[in-house]
Amino acid sequence: MEPWLRLPKSALLSQFSLSNGQTLAVVNLHGVNFAIGLNEYKQQLDSLKAVLEQHQGPIILAGDFNTWRKARIKVVRAFAHSLGLKEVHYHNDQRVRVLGKPLDHLYYRDLRLVKAEAPKTDASDHNPLLATFKLVSPTVH
DSSP: OOTTTOOOOEEEEEEEEOTTSOEEEEEEEEOOOSOSSSHHHHHHHHHHHHHHTTOOSOEEEEEEOOOOSHHHHHHHHHHHHHTTOEEOOOSSBOOOEETTEESEEEEEESEEEEEEEBOOOSSSSSOOOEEEEEEOOOOOO
């Protein structure tokens, strides 16, 4: 919940069976935006972490993290690192930025990144994050 505006924020978790017998967890996150300090922001990520650290197998985590300041980026990177997630870097990076910082991110685990781009569009107030992955052999977490 946004602390001031009282609007709900979300993290949608979907699971998909893969051809190698594993399950892929895909999370679309809309991060808390209007909060003084980082408490609500960290609470949202902590709730998500409690679920994702139980998942064995590949993960894709993407969305609007609202990382418009350096402290938020540090929190997200620590969160991603704690789950063994790698950040996608884009060939064509047209992500929406606020105060020079990208709001949207894509992280992954136990997959091989083939290509990624964030092209410009006028279909939304955010540009899409496009990525192609390949399966890799399973690892234990």
